[in-house]
Amino acid sequence: MANKIEDIYTDIISSLPPTERLQLATLILNGLAKQQIRREINFVDDVDDSDVWTQEDQDDLALFAFQHGVAYFSQEEDETE
Template sequence: MSTNVQEVYDRIVCNLSPTERLQLATLILNDLVQKNLSIVDRSDTWTEQDKIDVTTFSLQYAATLFPESEEI
């Protein structure tokens, strides 16, 4: 975090009430959404293939825990 951001937080934001802080956060987030900034790092989000892989693994693992011959 830059020194300027920390200074603004320390001098201004800390002195706001919880309601005012939430209003400020809402304004900031809405502004970012409207500008459609791509500052979010999505490199760690799950792809469709990731979801398929984990589902397949989970089902295979469940099949080993609960073979068809046993009653559930």
């Protein structure tokens, strides 16, 4: 594959004027950027952003709230002593 690319560059691209080589480089880089954006969008699409809370979500929230309350009120008791 590397030899093919080098051959294409040597036989075709290197003979182009600098402005056309810059245009080609711009097209290649823009294409790569679009591919990266598509990958990132697909990754975001895989994230469940629904408003539905599972029982596990609710249990996690309740546990966190309970732990936070215990820590908060324990700290408050220590300050009043």
